[in-house]
Amino acid sequence: MTLNAALFLDHENLVPLIEELGKTLEVVAPVYAEGEPVFATWKGEPLALDADNPLNSPVEFFLPQKEVLFKYVQCSGRYTFQDVPPKSRLILGMRPCDLQAIKVLDEIFGTELPDHPYASKRMSTIIVALNCTSPGERCFCAQMGSGPAAEEGYDLLLTDVGSGYLVESGSPAGMFILRAHSHHFEEALPEHLKEKERLLSLAEEEITNRRPALTPEEIRRAIDETDWGEVEKRCLRCGGCSLVCPVCHCFSVMDRGVPDGERLRCRDSCVMAGFSRMTSGANPRAALGERLRHWYLDKFVYIPEKTGMLGCVGCGRCSSVCLSEIDRWSILREAIE
Ligand code: SF4
Ligand code: SF4
Known part of the structure; x- marks a missing residue:
């Protein structure tokens, strides 16, 4: 099996794969809460990968609504500070629009004077992205140049091609996962690649027709x-x-x-x-x-x-x-x- 080639993952092999990954990483994935998809820590419940992109973005796992930046302790009139160590995580099902949002935030939080709490969470997170083959009604990623296909920023990229997922690696960490869990994958066939292109081109057409672009x-x-x-x-x-x-x-x-x-x-x-x-x-x-x-x-x-x-x-x-x-x-x- 050549690991830089696209691979194929049968739908039935996804859960066993993330169960194995979940032994060493916290897995965050879209699941259902009161019937609505949300990104949350996965505890073995049914995945909501076929649903619309959840209302809470997975970006929240890098920039939470509320977080402890550090703890402080006073001793003999002097303060000492304790960092809050980040969790090692895998985020499954991040869409191309959210990947692009992270690219913008990396530029804002991670360049001139890196923001340690943000950067440390970024460094300890594996991203398994999901291409959008069935866009939501309010999406206009194509007009913003951020979707429906992911171009970069992922460790692994899944595209649902009907019979399973086409899986592409985008980083050494992604390659490592493919290598360490190779028993779940098969070589992708040319028809899987063609189906990916066909579905994404249809999705882009649907989004663009719905809301014409503005310069x-x-x-x-x-x-x-x-x-x-x-x-x-x-x-x-x-x-x-x-x-x-x-x-x-x-x-x-x-x-x-x-x-x-x-x-x-x-x-x-x-x-x-x-x-x-x-x-x-x-x-x-x-x-x-x-x-x-x-x-x-x-x-x-x-x-x-x-x-x-x-x-x-x-x-x-x-x-x-x-x-x-x-x-x-x-x-x-x-x-x-
Ligand atoms: S635009 Fe809508 S969501 Fe935003 S503050 Fe106003 S009512 Fe709330
Ligand atoms: S459509 Fe644009 S402005 Fe609205 S939530 Fe998404 S990224 Fe933010």
Whole structure:
């Protein structure tokens, strides 16, 4: 068996494979909770790999909604600090849009001055990605250049080709898994590769037909021409759109416990009034409409300036979670039509 070639994994062999991997790693995978798919620690329950991409992004396992950054202990007037060691993990079923979100976050958290808690979780996680052959209704990854096919950033990549998974390796760690668990795999056949191309091309066509693309110039013009006061009237100020977004990464830091305790990092949202309010009480973005406009500018202007990549990967979660049914992409289209 040549390990740099694509391999084939029968559907029935997936669970035995992850059971073996789960002996040394915490496995995170999409499972059902009250009938809805969610990324959670896998405990042997049925996998939700055929369901839509869960509303909670697996990016949460690198940048949780709330995490302990370190613990502090006071002794004789001096503080000592204890790191929280990361778990060795495998994330199964990460979609191409979420892989792209991690690429953006790696640039933000991992380059100039690496963020240790984020970087240590990245270093200790194996990613087994899943190509999107049946995109969700609100997805627009193709318009954002982040899907439906994954190009890089995975250790292993699965594509469901009907009779099983086509498996491709993207890193030495992925190659190691294929080698160590080779009894689960067979050589892929040319028809498996052809079926992968056919399914992904159909998926891309479906996504593109559903929501025509906008050029960066059109997006910039749409942000300027949107009536943000009108959007403000519909928004419930819940912040859900930011909290589910795999690219949003604003956070607050607080200490819990005196004299000993822990420093927490909690996700925050620029849509919330308190986020930009200063100690004096002044708020440069006091109106909700201004904050919503800023959210778009961050995604389509500021993050691209900083990272060279869009701050939106087209996962559609912000629209799915919104109780007011504010569809972020439609707002832009409507503004310039
Ligand atoms: S999820 Fe919808 S209602 Fe909530 S803050 Fe975002 S846009 Fe407003
Ligand atoms: S802005 Fe919305 S569609 Fe874009 S990455 Fe964030 S949650 Fe997904």
